[in-house]
Amino acid sequence: MQAQYMPSEVESKAQQDWESRRAFIVDESSDRPKYYCLSMFPYPSGKLHMGHVRNYTIGDVLARFHRLNGRNVLQPMGWDAFGLPAENAAIKHGTPPADWTYNNIDFMRGQLKSLGLAIDWEREIATCKPDYYRWEQWLFIQLFEKGLVYKKTAQVNWDPVDQTVLANEQVIDGCGWRSGVPVEKREIPMYFMRITDYAEELLEELDHLPGWPEQVKTMQRNWIGRSVGVEVHFPLLSEDGVLKVFTTRADTLMGVTYVAVAAEHPLAEKAARNNPVLARFIQSCRQGGVSEAFVSNLEKKGMSTGDYVRHPLTGEALPVWVANYVLMGYGEGAVMAVPAHDERDFEFAKEYGLPIKPVICSGSERIMSSCDKATTDYGVLIDSGVFTGLSSKEAIIRIASALEEVGLGLSRVQYRLRDWGISRQRYWGCPIPIIHCSLCGDVPVPERDLPVILPEAVTVTGAGNPLAYMSAFVETTCPRCGSEAHRETDTMDTFVESSWYYARYASPDSSQAMVDDRARYWLPVDQYVGGIEHAILHLLYARFFNKLMRDAGLITNNEPFVNLLTQGMVLKDGSKMSKSKGNTVDPDQLIKQYGADTARLFMMFASPPDQSLEWSDAGVEGAFRFLRRLWKTVYDFMALPETQEVGQMSVELIALRRQLHETIVKVTDDYGRRQTFNTAIASIMELMNSFLKIQEVHLTARKIQRELLENMVILLSPIVPHICYVLYGALRPNESLLDAQWCLVDEEALKKEEEEIVIQVNGRLRGRITIPVNATREWVESRAESDSQVERFLAGKKIRKVVFVPHRLVNIVLENE
RNA sequence: GCCCAGGUGGCGGAAUAGGUAGACGCACCGCACUCAAAAUGCGGCGGGGUAACCCCCCAUGCCGGUUCGAUUCCGGCUCUGGGCACCA
Numbered sequence: 001m002q003a004q005y006m007p008s009e010v011e012s013k014a015q016q017d018w019e020s021r022r023a024f025i026v027d028e029s030s031d032r033p034k035y036y037c038l039s040m041f042p043y044p045s046g047k048l049h050m051g052h053v054r055n056y057t058i059g060d061v062l063a064r065f066h067r068l069n070g071r072n073v074l075q076p077m078g079w080d081a082f083g084l085p086a087e088n089a090a091i092k093h094g095t096p097p098a099d100w101t102y103n104n105i106d107f108m109r110g111q112l113k114s115l116g117l118a119i120d121w122e123r124e125i126a127t128c129k130p131d132y133y134r135w136e137q138w139l140f141i142q143l144f145e146k147g148l149v150y151k152k153t154a155q156v157n158w159d160p161v162d163q164t165v166l167a168n169e170q171v172i173d174g175c176g177w178r179s180g181v182p183v184e185k186r187e188i189p190m191y192f193m194r195i196t197d198y199a200e201e202l203l204e205e206l207d208h209l210p211g212w213p214e215q216v217k218t219m220q221r222n223w224i225g226r227s228v229g230v231e232v233h234f235p236l237l238s239e240d241g242v243l244k245v246f247t248t249r250a251d252t253l254m255g256v257t258y259v260a261v262a263a264e265h266p267l268a269e270k271a272a273r274n275n276p277v278l279a280r281f282i283q284s285c286r287q288g289g290v291s292e293a294f295v296s297n298l299e300k301k302g303m304s305t306g307d308y309v310r311h312p313l314t315g316e317a318l319p320v321w322v323a324n325y326v327l328m329g330y331g332e333g334a335v336m337a338v339p340a341h342d343e344r345d346f347e348f349a350k351e352y353g354l355p356i357k358p359v360i361c362s363g364s365e366r367i368m369s370s371c372d373k374a375t376t377d378y379g380v381l382i383d384s385g386v387f388t389g390l391s392s393k394e395a396i397i398r399i400a401s402a403l404e405e406v407g408l409g410l411s412r413v414q415y416r417l418r419d420w421g422i423s424r425q426r427y428w429g430c431p432i433p434i435i436h437c438s439l440c441g442d443v444p445v446p447e448r449d450l451p452v453i454l455p456e457a458v459t460v461t462g463a464g465n466p467l468a469y470m471s472a473f474v475e476t477t478c479p480r481c482g483s484e485a486h487r488e489t490d491t492m493d494t495f496v497e498s499s500w501y502y503a504r505y506a507s508p509d510s511s512q513a514m515v516d517d518r519a520r521y522w523l524p525v526d527q528y529v530g531g532i533e534h535a536i537l538h539l540l541y542a543r544f545f546n547k548l549m550r551d552a553g554l555i556t557n558n559e560p561f562v563n564l565l566t567q568g569m570v571l572k573d574g575s576k577m578s579k580s581k582g583n584t585v586d587p588d589q590l591i592k593q594y595g596a597d598t599a600r601l602f603m604m605f606a607s608p609p610d611q612s613l614e615w616s617d618a619g620v621e622g623a624f625r626f627l628r629r630l631w632k633t634v635y636d637f638m639a640l641p642e643t644q645e646v647g648q649m650s651v652e653l654i655a656l657r658r659q660l661h662e663t664i665v666k667v668t669d670d671y672g673r674r675q676t677f678n679t680a681i682a683s684i685m686e687l688m689n690s691f692l693k694i695q696e697v698h699l700t701a702r703k704i705q706r707e708l709l710e711n712m713v714i715l716l717s718p719i720v721p722h723i724c725y726v727l728y729g730a731l732r733p734n735e736s737l738l739d740a741q742w743c744l745v746d747e748e749a750l751k752k753e754e755e756e757i758v759i760q761v762n763g764r765l766r767g768r769i770t771i772p773v774n775a776t777r778e779w780v781e782s783r784a785e786s787d788s789q790v791e792r793f794l795a796g797k798k799i800r801k802v803v804f805v806p807h808r809l810v811n812i813v814l815e816n817e
Numbered sequence: 818g819c820c821c822a823g824g825u826g827g828c829g830g831a832a833u834a835g836g837u838a839g840a841c842g843c844a845c846c847g848c849a850c851u852c853a854a855a856a857u858g859c860g861g862c863g864g865g866g867u868a869a870c871c872c873c874c875c876a877u878g879c880c881g882g883u884u885c886g887a888u889u890c891c892g893g894c895u896c897u898g899g900g901c902a903c904c905a
Contacts, residue, residue: 043905084904156903167903215821219900222820292901296818325818329902344818417902424903493903533899535821540902568823569898576898605842606829610822612898614829618843626842629857674833682831682841689841692858758837763886765837789872803885808836813885 001638001730005631005723007595014722015116023738024118026074028521035071036522037063038502038561040530040538041078044104045085048111048587050570050577050603050615051531057600057719058567058609058677059529060117064718065671066526067118068742074522076505077112077119079105081128082429082494084167090428090460097428098456101128111587115596116722123508127497128428132504134451135514136496137433141444142552144434148194151442154421155264155290155328158186162463165425171289178462185286187264190423190490191432195544199224199415202543211563213610216535223536225416230400232336233408234259234309236267237317243267243309246331246414250403251395252338254384255359257349259309260302260323261334268322271305278303278322285324292327300325300348312408313399314385323348331414339374346374359384360392420541422493427458427466429491437478437485446479452487465489498538499545502528502560519555528561532610535566565675568612570603577615585615597720598624604677604719626685627723630716633691634709634727640702647698656690660708661749663687667715668742677719684715706731711743759784760811761793777804784810 002009018024028034039059042052056077063075079101086097093100105126112119125132143149157166161179165188170177195202203224206217230250233242243259261268263285272279281303288294302323309318325344326335339349340358349356362379378392387395403409423432431452433445445452455473458466467473467489478485506519524546530538539561546560569576572583590599602623607613663683670680691708694701710731717724717737728737752773757780759767767789771780781802784790794812803811 040905045905080905165903168901169904171903219821223901225820290903293818296901298818420902426903494905495902498905531899531905532822533905536900537902538905571898574897608830611830612823616829616843619829622843632857669833676833678829679831679833679841685841756837760836760886763836763884768837801885803836805836809886811836811885 001635003632003635005628007597007627007723010726011114011116011595011597011722014725015113017725017736018116018118018738021738024073024075025120025122026072028518030072032070032072034522035063035066035073035527036506036525037066037073037075037527038505038525038529039075039077040528040534041080041498041501042108043080043083043085044101044108046104046107048108050585050587051567052112053115053587053599054570054603054609054613055529055531055567056112056115056117057603058565059527060115060119060600060721061604061671061677061718062527062529062565062675063118064721065742068714068718068740069672070741073118074123074505075117075119076123076125076508077117077121078123078125078501078505078508079127080494080498080501081105081126082133082491082497084426084428084494086428087426087460087462091462094459096456096458097460098128101126101428114588114591115600118721123505125501125504125508127430127494127501128454130451130453131511132501133430133454133497135504136430136492136500137445137450137452138447138514139500139548139552140492141433141447141450143193143548144444148197148548149191149422150194151189151191153187154190154192155185156188156425157183157289159183164463166289168289168291168294171291171294174288174294182287183289185288185290188425190421191434192419192421193544195420195541196415196417198544198547199226199417201547202417202540205543205559209559209562209564212561213564213566216532216539216564216566219535220540223417223540227414227416229412229414230396230403230409231332231412232312232403234312234318234336235408237308237310242408243320243334244332245334245336246412247336249338249341249392249396250399251378251381251387251390251392252341252359253313253336253399254381254387255338255340255357256311256318256336257339257355257357258319258321258337259334260321260326260337260345260348261305262326262328263322263324264328265322265326265333267307267320267334268305271307271320271322275306278305282322285322295324295327298324300344300351302348302352312403312406319354321348321352321354329418330416341374341376343374343376358382420493420544422496423490424493425465426491427454427460429494430454430497431467432488432490432492434488435476435478435485436488437481437483439483440478440480440485442488443478443480443485449479454491467491495538495541496545499541500549502542503546503549503555513554515549515554523555524557524559525561527563527565529565529567529609532566532568539564565609567609568607570613570615572615574614590620594620594624595627595722597627597723601627601681601720605681606678608676608678610675626688627720630688630712631723631727633688634713634730637705637709638730640697643697643699643702645698647696647700649700650696652694653696653701653704656694656708657704657746657749658752659687659690660711661746664711664715664743664745665750668745671718680715681719684712687712713737714740714743755807757807758809759787759790760809761790762814763811766790766793773807777806780804781810785812 037059039055063073067073081101086101089100090097157171159166159176159179161181171183174182176183227248229248231246233244235242263282272282302321305320307320337345339345339356341360360379361382362377381387381390381395400411431454433452435443437443474486476485476487502525503515503519506522507516510516542560549555577584602620666683667680670676713724713727725737754770755773756768756770767787798815800813800815
C-alpha cells in the first residue's frame with residue numbers, strides 16, 4: 001500500500017477490476033431479491049454537466065448500498081437521443097443530427113464511465129435507433145387500432161417568417177427566437193393519445209404510491225385537476241341550440257351577468273362572419289404564443305358578439321362576449337361569468353362596465369352594493385329567488401337538479417388534464433407509422449413493415465421538416481388498397497421515448513417484442529432518481545405508458561416506479577449552472593484534478609439530494625482532504641509496529657466502539673430510509689475524528705481500531721467506491737469489497753448506563769444532568785429540582801407542573817406571578 | 818396569472834415523531850511543526866451584555882396564533898427557485 005493517496009491510480013485500478021470481474025453485469029437467475037435502480041437517462045447534449053454527475057451519483061449510492069445488502073441490483077444507462085437540440089446543432093454546424101447525437105453519446109459514455117458507476121453497460125439503449133423505436137411504432141399502432149390514438153386539430157406557435165412551428169421555449173415574449181416577429185396561433189391536425197381515459201386511474205393510484213414525495217403527488221393531482229361540477233346549458237336567443245359551460249360554482253348561477261367564450265369558439269367565429277370589428281378582434285387574439293404561461297399573463301381583453309343567450313332558470317337575456325382569458329382547451333371553451341364571485345370575471349366586468357350582481361354572502365360580511373373586489377368564499381345565497389337562504393353546498397345540489405329538471409344542465413366531472421398531442425413537425429424524432437391514402441384514409445403501417453426508419457442522411461435548414469421533401473421516404477403505396485399514398489412526416493413527441501425506456505432496459509435486445517418476460521422480473525423500478533423539473537409531464541406520461549403496456553398484456557405492474565427521489569438543481573453563486581451565465585464547472589476537469597470519488601463525496605455531502613446544491617470549490621477541497629486523511633489513517637494503521645501488549649478495554653475504547661455501532665445504525669437509516677447522504681457522511685466524519693483521538697497502542701485497541709476502519713470503509717463505499725475498494729483490499733488482502741456484506745450492528749455495544757438530559761424552567765434551558773438510563777421519573781424530577789443551576793430559578797416560585805420527556809428533558813413550569 | 822417547493826451563523830448545511838438551535842464541513846483567527854512557505858496537527862469561531870471561557874438576553878425571511886415548550890404545527894405576508902402540456 002502506498003503512503004500517498006493517488007486518486008487516478010486508485011480509480012483506474014478499481015474500474016479495471018470491476019470490468020474484468022463483470023461485477024455489474026446482471027441476470028435474472030440470481031436467488032437474491034431484485035432491486036432495479038434507475039436514474040433518468042440523459043439527453044446527449046454534448047457533455048456531462050454537474051446535474052448529471054449529481055443524479056447518477058445519487059442513483060449509484062443507492063444501487064451500491066442495496067447490493068451490499070444482498071440485492072440483485074440492476075442499474076442500466078442509455079440515451080434519450082431524439083430531440084430539438086440535435087436539429088439546432090445541425091442548423092448551426094451543418095452536421096446531420098444523427099452524427100452529432102452519436103458523437104455526443106460516445107463522448108458522454110466515456111465521461112460516465114470515469115465516474116465509476118455500477119452500471120450494466122450491456123443493456124445500453126439509444127432511443128434514436130430503429131431497434132428501439134420500432135416498438136414505439138408498434139405500440140402506437142396497437143393504440144391506434146384500439147382507438148386510444150385519434151386525430152384532431154390543435155393550436156401551435158407559428159412563425160410567419162420562418163414558416164415553421166415553434167416550440168414554446170422558442171417563443172420569447174410572444175416573438176419567434178430566430179425571426180423576432182410576433183408568432184401566431186395556428187390550428188393544425190395532430191395525433192392525440194387518450195390519456196384522459198386514464199385520468200381517474202392516474203389520479204387514484206397516486207394514493208397508493210407511498211414511496212413518492214408528497215410534493216410530486218400534489219402537483220400531479222392538481223395537474224389532472226378533477227373537479228365535480230355542473231354543465232350548464234344556456235339556450236341561444238336567436239336560434240336553436242345551447243351554449244355549454246362547466247362550473248364548479250353552480251351556487252352562483254343567479255349572479256351570472258354575461259357569458260364569455262374563447263376566441264376560437266364556434267359561436268365567436270359565427271358572430272364574426274357579419275361583424276368585421278369582431279373578426280379583427282378575434283384575429284388579434286391569434287397573436288402571440290400558445291403556452292398557458294404566456295396566455296394567462298395577457299391583459300384581459302374582450303368584445304361583445306352582439307348575441308344573447310337565455311339564463312336557464314330565469315330566462316333573462318345575457319350578452320355573449322369573446323374574452324381572451326377563456327381557454328378553448330379547458331371544459332367547453334366558454335364560461336358563465338359571475339363578476340361578484342370570480343376574480344377574473346370581476347376584473348373583466350369592471351373593464352367593460354358589465355353588471356356585477358352579488359348572490360353569496362360569506363361570514364358576517366355586509367352585502368356589497370358597489371363592490372371593490374370579488375368574494376370567492378362559499379356562504380349563504382342572497383337575492384337568488386327560490387334558492388335564497390341556502391348554503392352554497394346545498395345550493396349547488398339544488399340548482400343542479402333544477403337545471404336537470406328543465407333539461408338545461410347536468411352534474412358531471414371535468415378534468416383539467418387534456419389528451420396528449422404527440423405529433424411534432426420535426427425531423428429528429430420517431431416517425432409516426434401512418435400512411436395517408438386518398439381512398440382508405442389514415443392507414444397504420446402493417447407490423448411486418450416496421451420499423452419505419454428515419455433516414456439519417458439529411459440536411460436540416462430550420463425551415464420546415466426535411467422529411468417532407470424526401471420523396472423516397474414520403475412516397476409509398478397504401479398497405480390496404482395498393483394505390484399511391486404518402487407517409488406521415490410528423491414525428492412523435494420525444495416524451496414518448498422516455499415514457500417506456502425503463503421497461504425496455506429489462507430486455508434491451510429483444511427482437512420479438514417490445515418487452516419480454518424479463519420485464520416481469522425487473523419491473524416495477526424500485527428506485528427512480530431524477531430532477532424535480534420532471535415532476536409532472538415525464539412522470540405522468542411514464543405512468544400512463546406503464547398502464548398502456550399493462551393493458552396491452554406486456555407487463556403486469558400498475559405503476560412503473562415504486563420509490564421516487566427528485567433531486568434538486570446544482571447552483572453556483574445562487575443561480576442554476578448554465579453556459580449562458582458562464583458559471584459552469586467541468587466534470588472532466590474536476591475528476592482530473594481530484595478524482596471521481598472527491599467529486600462524488602462533495603456532491604453527496606453538500607446538501608441532501610432533494611435540495612438544491614450550492615457549488616463550492618473550497619468544499620471540493622475539503623472533501624479531497626477527508627479522503628486523503630482516510631487513506632493516511634488506514635496506511636498508518638497497517639504500518640503500526642508489532643506489539644505484544646494485550647491492554648485493557650478502557651472507557652474510551654468502549655465509548656468508541658459504541659459510537660461505531662451507533663454510526664452503523666444511523667448511516668444504514670440515512671441510506672436506506674431517509675436518503676440523506678450528507679448526514680451519513682457527517683456521522684462517519686465524526687467517527688473518524690473520534691478514531692484519531694485514541695492514543696492507545698495495545699492489541700485490544702488495535703482490534704477495535706481494525707473493526708472501526710473495516711466498517712468505515714464499507715459505510716463510505718457507496719459514496720466513494722474506488723478508494724474504499726482499494727482500502728478494503730489493503731485491510732483484508734484476500735478479500736474483495738465486491739463480495740462484502742453491509743455492516744452488522746452489535747446490540748451489546750449500543751448499551752449505555754448513563755445519559756445526559758436537560759432541565760428547563762418554563763421551557764428555557766437552565767441546566768443539564770447525567771442520570772442512570774433506568775432512573776424513574778420521580779427520581780429524575782427531584783434531582784432536577786434540587787440542581788444547583790436550576791434552584792435559583794425556582795426560588796420563591798410555585799411549581800405548576802413538571803413535564804418529563806424520557807431520555808430528553810425535564811421542564812419545570814412555574815405558576816404565573 | 819395558476820400549481821408546487823424553499824428561506825437557519827461569513828458560506829454549504831444539522832436538528833429524523835413539537836423537546837439542548839447551529840452537528841459535520843468550508844472560510845477565517847490563533848498556536849505548534851518549519852530557515853520560510855505549503856501540507857499537517859491542536860485550539861477558537863451566531864449577535865449583544867459583562868472584569869469574566871460563570872451567567873443573562875436576543876436570534877431560524879416578516880407579522881400574528883396554538884403550546885409547558887415552535888426551525889418544526891396553523892393563518893397572513895414577502896422574497897427566491899421549479900413546473901405550466903412543442904426544452905429535456
